[in-house]
Amino acid sequence: MxxxxxxxxxxxxxxxxxxxxxxxxxxxxxxxxxxxxxxxxxxxxxxxxxxxxxxxxxxxAVLLEAFTDLAERAAEAAGEPRGLPDTGDLAADLKRVLRATVDELNDPVFEGPTRALTAEGIVDPELGAQFAEKLLAPQVQLYVTRLRAAQEAGQLRADIDPRVAVELLIAPLTHRWLLRTLPLTHAYADSVVDHALCGLLADR
The missing domain is CATH 1.10.10.60 (Homeodomain-like)
Incomplete structure (x- = not known):
C-alpha cells in the first residue's frame, strides 16, 4: 500500500x-x-x-490585504500591463486610464472596501499609511512615470512637477466620489484631463 x-x-x-x-x-x-x-x-x-x-x-488589516489581493486579481484577469498606456497621445491615454478609474470607483465590488479603508485610514494613522503605501503610492507612481516620459518628449512643460501634476488629475475624481454630490462619469473624467492639460502642456 x-x-x-x-x-x-x-x-x-x-x-x-x-x-x-x-x-x-x-x-x-x-x-x-x-x-x-x-x-x-x-x-x-x-x-x-x-x-x-x-x-x-x-x-x-484583513480588509486591506483582501482588497489588495482583489485589485491584483482584477488586474491579472483584465490582462492589464504594468504602467499607463503610451500611444503618443497623452490626452487620450490619460482619459482611458481615468475612465477605467471611474468604472472601478462606481463598481460596488470595489466601492465598499475603498470607502471603508479610506474612512478607517483617517482615524487609524497606521492603517492609513499602509493603505497609501500598498495601494495608492504604486498607482500614483505609474502616473508620474507616464507624465515624466511626456515631459522628456517635450509634450509637457519642463518646469512642472509630475507628482503635483498627478494630483490635478486624480484629486477631482476622488473629491467628487467621496462627497457623492455629483455623478462620477466618463464625461467628467475627460473634462478633468482637458482642464488639467491646459496648464500642463508645453507651448506649441
Missing part, C-alpha cells in the same frame, strides 16, 4: 486565507464596515476566529 501523503499545510493556509478575503469583502459590501466583525468574517469563511487573529491584528 502506498504511503498516504501528509496534508499540504501551505495549500490549506492559502485556501483559508482566500476564503477569509472573500468573506471580508462580501460582508463589507452587504453590511458595511461598521457592522462587519471578525466573528462574522470567521463564520462566513468557515474558519475559527483564532485563525484570523493569528494572521491579522484587526478587521481593518
Amino acid at each position: 502506498a504511503p498516504s501523503k501528509a496534508p499540504d499545510s501551505s495549500r490549506r493556509s492559502d485556501r483559508s486565507r482566500r476564503a477569509i478575503h472573500d468573506a471580508a469583502l462580501a460582508l463589507i459590501a452587504e453590511a458595511g464596515y461598521g457592522r462587519t466583525t471578525i466573528e462574522g468574517i470567521a463564520a462566513r469563511a468557515g474558519v475559527g476566529k483564532q485563525t484570523i487573529y493569528r494572521w491579522w491584528p484587526s478587521k481593518a
Whole structure:
C-alpha cells in the first residue's frame, strides 16, 4: 500500500486565507464596515476566529490585504500591463486610464472596501499609511512615470512637477466620489484631463 501523503499545510493556509478575503469583502459590501466583525468574517469563511487573529491584528488589516489581493486579481484577469498606456497621445491615454478609474470607483465590488479603508485610514494613522503605501503610492507612481516620459518628449512643460501634476488629475475624481454630490462619469473624467492639460502642456 502506498504511503498516504501528509496534508499540504501551505495549500490549506492559502485556501483559508482566500476564503477569509472573500468573506471580508462580501460582508463589507452587504453590511458595511461598521457592522462587519471578525466573528462574522470567521463564520462566513468557515474558519475559527483564532485563525484570523493569528494572521491579522484587526478587521481593518484583513480588509486591506483582501482588497489588495482583489485589485491584483482584477488586474491579472483584465490582462492589464504594468504602467499607463503610451500611444503618443497623452490626452487620450490619460482619459482611458481615468475612465477605467471611474468604472472601478462606481463598481460596488470595489466601492465598499475603498470607502471603508479610506474612512478607517483617517482615524487609524497606521492603517492609513499602509493603505497609501500598498495601494495608492504604486498607482500614483505609474502616473508620474507616464507624465515624466511626456515631459522628456517635450509634450509637457519642463518646469512642472509630475507628482503635483498627478494630483490635478486624480484629486477631482476622488473629491467628487467621496462627497457623492455629483455623478462620477466618463464625461467628467475627460473634462478633468482637458482642464488639467491646459496648464500642463508645453507651448506649441
